[in-house]
Amino acid sequence: MVKEIERAGIPVVHICTVTPISLTVGANRIVPAIAIPHPLGNPALSHAEEKALRRKIVEKALEALQTEIEEQTVFERNY
Secondary structure: OHHHHHHOOOOOEEEEOOHHHHHHHOOOEEEEOOOOOOOOOOOOOOHHHHHHHHHHHHHHHHHHHHOOOOOOEEOOOOO
């Protein structure tokens, strides 16, 4: 699905927990998530800490959308 959307000229970010799978399926902009059972959060954190974590993931994805790329790119996880 990601490749078809990009083929239409719309950049896509794939947020995923297993980056090798994203690379295999051809996603171009890949943002690593947290863990398989909780890709966009961590239930062990407080409500405020989890909200901050989710915000960082979304900000990384927005940064990836704005980045010109020539090949598949896995963006560094800074959260």
